[in-house]
Amino acid sequence: MKISDLAKRCGLSAHTLRYYERIGLLPYADRDRSGQRDYDASILSWIEFLGRLKTTGMPIRDMLLYAKLADSGKATFSERRQMLEEHRERVRAHVADLEACLRVLDGKIASYAEAEERTRDEKRNIADTPARART
Template structure:
Protein backbone atom coordinates (compact mmCIF):
# COMPACT_ATOMS: atom_id res chain seq x y z
CA UNK A 1 0.00 0.00 0.00
CA UNK A 2 1.49 3.32 -1.09
CA UNK A 3 0.93 6.58 0.71
CA UNK A 4 -1.84 7.67 -1.61
CA UNK A 5 -3.86 4.53 -0.94
CA UNK A 6 -3.39 4.90 2.78
CA UNK A 7 -4.45 8.54 2.59
CA UNK A 8 -7.64 7.54 0.86
CA UNK A 9 -8.35 4.71 3.25
CA UNK A 10 -7.83 6.69 6.43
CA UNK A 11 -9.18 10.03 5.27
CA UNK A 12 -6.01 12.02 5.87
CA UNK A 13 -4.05 13.84 3.22
CA UNK A 14 -0.75 12.56 1.91
CA UNK A 15 0.88 15.67 3.33
CA UNK A 16 -0.60 15.03 6.74
CA UNK A 17 0.65 11.44 6.74
CA UNK A 18 4.17 12.58 5.89
CA UNK A 19 3.87 15.25 8.56
CA UNK A 20 2.79 12.63 11.12
CA UNK A 21 5.76 10.53 10.17
CA UNK A 22 8.08 13.50 10.45
CA UNK A 23 7.01 14.34 13.98
CA UNK A 24 7.00 10.70 14.98
CA UNK A 25 3.30 9.97 15.29
CA UNK A 26 3.45 7.11 12.84
CA UNK A 27 6.38 4.77 12.39
CA UNK A 28 8.66 5.07 9.38
CA UNK A 29 7.44 2.60 6.79
CA UNK A 30 9.54 0.42 4.54
CA UNK A 31 10.42 1.80 1.12
CA UNK A 32 10.30 0.14 -2.28
CA UNK A 33 13.17 0.23 -4.77
CA UNK A 34 12.11 3.67 -5.90
CA UNK A 35 12.16 5.07 -2.38
CA UNK A 36 8.39 5.15 -2.06
CA UNK A 37 6.77 4.45 1.29
CA UNK A 38 5.11 1.03 1.51
CA UNK A 39 2.60 0.51 4.29
CA UNK A 40 1.08 -2.69 5.54
CA UNK A 41 -2.46 -3.06 6.83
CA UNK A 42 -1.54 -2.67 10.49
CA UNK A 43 -0.86 1.02 10.06
CA UNK A 44 -4.55 1.59 9.41
CA UNK A 45 -5.61 0.61 12.92
CA UNK A 46 -2.97 2.85 14.41
CA UNK A 47 -3.91 5.85 12.28
CA UNK A 48 -7.57 5.30 13.09
CA UNK A 49 -6.85 5.15 16.76
CA UNK A 50 -4.74 8.30 16.58
CA UNK A 51 -7.64 9.94 14.85
CA UNK A 52 -9.98 8.96 17.64
CA UNK A 53 -7.63 10.38 20.22
CA UNK A 54 -7.49 13.58 18.21
CA UNK A 55 -11.26 13.67 17.72
CA UNK A 56 -11.72 13.43 21.46
CA UNK A 57 -9.48 16.39 22.05
CA UNK A 58 -6.10 14.87 22.73
CA UNK A 59 -3.42 17.28 21.56
CA UNK A 60 -0.48 16.39 19.40
CA UNK A 61 1.97 16.35 22.29
CA UNK A 62 0.06 13.70 24.18
CA UNK A 63 -0.51 11.70 21.04
CA UNK A 64 3.24 11.87 20.47
CA UNK A 65 3.84 10.71 24.00
CA UNK A 66 1.49 7.82 23.47
CA UNK A 67 3.08 6.95 20.14
CA UNK A 68 6.47 6.98 21.79
CA UNK A 69 5.29 4.63 24.54
CA UNK A 70 3.82 2.36 21.92
CA UNK A 71 7.18 1.92 20.25
CA UNK A 72 8.52 0.64 23.57
CA UNK A 73 6.16 -2.32 23.34
CA UNK A 74 4.75 -4.27 26.25
CA UNK A 75 7.01 -2.56 28.77
CA UNK A 76 4.92 0.60 28.46
CA UNK A 77 1.53 -1.02 28.87
CA UNK A 78 0.90 0.39 32.31
CA UNK A 79 1.86 3.90 31.33
CA UNK A 80 -0.31 3.72 28.27
CA UNK A 81 -3.22 2.50 30.31
CA UNK A 82 -2.76 5.37 32.71
CA UNK A 83 -2.70 7.85 29.86
CA UNK A 84 -5.87 6.36 28.45
CA UNK A 85 -7.58 6.45 31.84
CA UNK A 86 -6.72 10.11 32.29
CA UNK A 87 -7.92 10.84 28.82
CA UNK A 88 -11.11 8.89 29.37
CA UNK A 89 -11.83 11.00 32.44
CA UNK A 90 -11.26 14.13 30.42
CA UNK A 91 -13.60 12.91 27.71
CA UNK A 92 -16.20 12.09 30.35
CA UNK A 93 -16.12 15.62 31.72
CA UNK A 94 -16.20 17.03 28.21
CA UNK A 95 -19.30 14.97 27.62
CA UNK A 96 -20.94 16.42 30.69
CA UNK A 97 -20.09 19.96 29.70
CA UNK A 98 -21.37 19.38 26.21
CA UNK A 99 -24.61 17.87 27.45
CA UNK A 100 -25.14 20.86 29.69
CA UNK A 101 -24.48 23.21 26.81
CA UNK A 102 -26.93 21.32 24.67
CA UNK A 103 -29.65 22.18 27.16
CA UNK A 104 -28.65 25.83 27.14
CA UNK A 105 -28.81 25.85 23.37
CA UNK A 106 -32.21 24.18 23.35
CA UNK A 107 -33.55 26.69 25.86
CA UNK A 108 -32.22 29.57 23.87
CA UNK A 109 -33.60 28.27 20.62
CA UNK A 110 -37.03 27.93 22.20
CA UNK A 111 -36.76 31.45 23.56
CA UNK A 112 -35.81 32.78 20.15
CA UNK A 113 -38.76 31.01 18.59
CA UNK A 114 -41.06 32.66 21.09
CA UNK A 115 -39.53 36.05 20.45
CA UNK A 116 -39.86 35.52 16.72
CA UNK A 117 -43.51 34.72 17.25
CA UNK A 118 -43.83 38.08 18.97
CA UNK A 119 -44.65 36.53 22.27
CA UNK A 120 -44.05 38.61 25.35
CA UNK A 121 -41.11 37.06 27.10
CA UNK A 122 -41.02 36.81 30.85
CA UNK A 123 -38.71 39.65 31.90
CA UNK A 124 -37.12 37.37 34.48
CA UNK A 125 -35.24 35.64 31.70
CA UNK A 126 -32.98 38.68 31.90
CA UNK A 127 -31.71 37.34 35.16
CA UNK A 128 -31.33 33.78 34.14
CA UNK A 129 -27.67 33.00 34.49
CA UNK A 130 -27.79 30.57 31.58
CA UNK A 131 -29.31 33.00 29.15
CA UNK A 132 -27.73 35.58 26.95
CA UNK A 133 -30.36 36.98 24.67
CA UNK A 134 -28.58 39.91 23.11
CA UNK A 135 -31.63 41.63 21.79
CA UNK A 136 -30.10 44.82 23.14
Protein backbone atom coordinates in the same frame (compact mmCIF):
# COMPACT_ATOMS: atom_id res chain seq x y z
CA MET B 1 0.12 0.37 -0.47
CA LYS B 2 1.25 3.80 -1.71
CA ILE B 3 0.76 6.97 0.22
CA SER B 4 -2.13 8.16 -1.97
CA ASP B 5 -3.96 4.85 -1.47
CA LEU B 6 -3.47 5.07 2.25
CA ALA B 7 -4.63 8.68 2.15
CA LYS B 8 -7.86 7.62 0.46
CA ARG B 9 -8.42 4.81 2.91
CA CYS B 10 -7.80 6.73 6.09
CA GLY B 11 -9.14 10.14 5.13
CA LEU B 12 -5.94 12.03 5.81
CA SER B 13 -4.03 13.78 3.04
CA ALA B 14 -0.70 12.45 1.81
CA HIS B 15 0.78 15.70 3.11
CA THR B 16 -0.59 14.96 6.55
CA LEU B 17 0.63 11.37 6.50
CA ARG B 18 4.16 12.54 5.69
CA TYR B 19 3.86 15.18 8.38
CA TYR B 20 2.78 12.56 10.92
CA GLU B 21 5.72 10.38 9.99
CA ARG B 22 8.08 13.34 10.23
CA ILE B 23 7.00 14.17 13.76
CA GLY B 24 6.95 10.51 14.83
CA LEU B 25 3.24 9.93 15.10
CA LEU B 26 3.48 7.30 12.39
CA PRO B 27 6.40 4.88 12.30
CA TYR B 28 8.97 5.35 9.54
CA ALA B 29 7.43 3.64 6.51
CA ASP B 30 9.37 1.17 4.37
CA ARG B 31 10.41 2.60 1.01
CA ASP B 32 10.39 0.69 -2.27
CA ARG B 33 13.49 0.64 -4.55
CA SER B 34 12.61 4.05 -5.92
CA GLY B 35 12.30 5.53 -2.46
CA GLN B 36 8.52 5.69 -2.27
CA ARG B 37 6.66 4.74 0.88
CA ASP B 38 5.08 1.30 0.74
CA TYR B 39 2.58 0.87 3.56
CA ASP B 40 1.36 -2.27 5.22
CA ALA B 41 -2.42 -2.28 5.74
CA SER B 42 -1.83 -2.82 9.45
CA ILE B 43 -1.00 0.86 9.78
CA LEU B 44 -4.68 1.63 9.29
CA SER B 45 -5.73 0.54 12.76
CA TRP B 46 -3.07 2.71 14.34
CA ILE B 47 -4.18 5.69 12.24
CA GLU B 48 -7.76 5.01 13.18
CA PHE B 49 -6.88 4.99 16.84
CA LEU B 50 -4.94 8.24 16.45
CA GLY B 51 -8.10 9.63 14.93
CA ARG B 52 -10.01 8.68 18.06
CA LEU B 53 -7.45 10.43 20.22
CA LYS B 54 -7.63 13.47 17.96
CA THR B 55 -11.43 13.54 17.97
CA THR B 56 -11.36 13.47 21.73
CA GLY B 57 -9.01 16.43 21.79
CA MET B 58 -5.73 14.83 22.73
CA PRO B 59 -2.89 17.15 21.69
CA ILE B 60 -0.27 15.74 19.34
CA ARG B 61 2.45 15.93 21.96
CA ASP B 62 0.49 13.52 24.14
CA MET B 63 -0.12 11.20 21.22
CA LEU B 64 3.63 11.25 20.66
CA LEU B 65 4.20 10.21 24.23
CA TYR B 66 1.68 7.41 23.85
CA ALA B 67 3.31 6.31 20.59
CA LYS B 68 6.70 6.28 22.26
CA LEU B 69 5.33 4.10 25.05
CA ALA B 70 3.65 1.82 22.53
CA ASP B 71 7.03 1.31 20.90
CA SER B 72 8.54 0.14 24.18
CA GLY B 73 6.50 -3.05 24.47
CA LYS B 74 4.78 -4.68 27.40
CA ALA B 75 6.80 -2.78 29.96
CA THR B 76 4.66 0.30 29.41
CA PHE B 77 1.21 -1.31 29.52
CA SER B 78 0.30 0.24 32.84
CA GLU B 79 1.64 3.64 31.87
CA ARG B 80 -0.40 3.55 28.70
CA ARG B 81 -3.48 2.38 30.55
CA GLN B 82 -3.04 5.25 32.98
CA MET B 83 -2.69 7.78 30.17
CA LEU B 84 -5.85 6.53 28.55
CA GLU B 85 -7.73 6.48 31.84
CA GLU B 86 -6.80 10.08 32.53
CA HIS B 87 -7.71 11.04 29.02
CA ARG B 88 -11.03 9.21 29.33
CA GLU B 89 -11.88 11.25 32.40
CA ARG B 90 -11.15 14.47 30.60
CA VAL B 91 -13.30 13.38 27.70
CA ARG B 92 -16.15 12.39 29.99
CA ALA B 93 -15.97 15.77 31.67
CA HIS B 94 -15.97 17.49 28.30
CA VAL B 95 -19.00 15.50 27.19
CA ALA B 96 -20.78 16.58 30.36
CA ASP B 97 -19.86 20.21 29.55
CA LEU B 98 -21.19 19.82 26.06
CA GLU B 99 -24.43 18.38 27.32
CA ALA B 100 -24.85 21.33 29.64
CA CYS B 101 -24.20 23.62 26.68
CA LEU B 102 -26.79 21.74 24.65
CA ARG B 103 -29.38 22.42 27.32
CA VAL B 104 -28.51 26.12 27.16
CA LEU B 105 -28.80 26.05 23.39
CA ASP B 106 -32.15 24.30 23.64
CA GLY B 107 -33.38 27.01 25.96
CA LYS B 108 -32.12 29.79 23.73
CA ILE B 109 -33.66 28.22 20.65
CA ALA B 110 -36.96 27.79 22.44
CA SER B 111 -36.94 31.42 23.52
CA TYR B 112 -36.30 32.54 19.95
CA ALA B 113 -39.12 30.34 18.72
CA GLU B 114 -41.43 31.86 21.32
CA ALA B 115 -40.38 35.37 20.43
CA GLU B 116 -41.03 34.65 16.76
CA GLU B 117 -44.50 33.38 17.71
CA ARG B 118 -45.25 36.56 19.58
CA THR B 119 -43.91 38.67 16.73
CA ARG B 120 -46.18 36.86 14.28
CA ASP B 121 -49.16 37.44 16.61
CA GLU B 122 -48.61 41.18 16.52
CA LYS B 123 -50.28 41.57 13.12
CA ARG B 124 -49.76 45.33 13.32
CA ASN B 125 -46.22 45.67 12.07
CA ILE B 126 -44.72 48.53 14.01
CA ALA B 127 -41.31 49.67 12.75
CA ASP B 128 -38.64 47.30 13.99
CA THR B 129 -36.97 48.66 17.09
CA PRO B 130 -33.33 47.65 17.38
CA ALA B 131 -32.38 45.66 20.47
CA ARG B 132 -30.64 47.39 23.36
CA ALA B 133 -28.36 44.51 24.30
CA ARG B 134 -27.12 41.26 22.91
CA THR B 135 -29.13 38.27 23.87
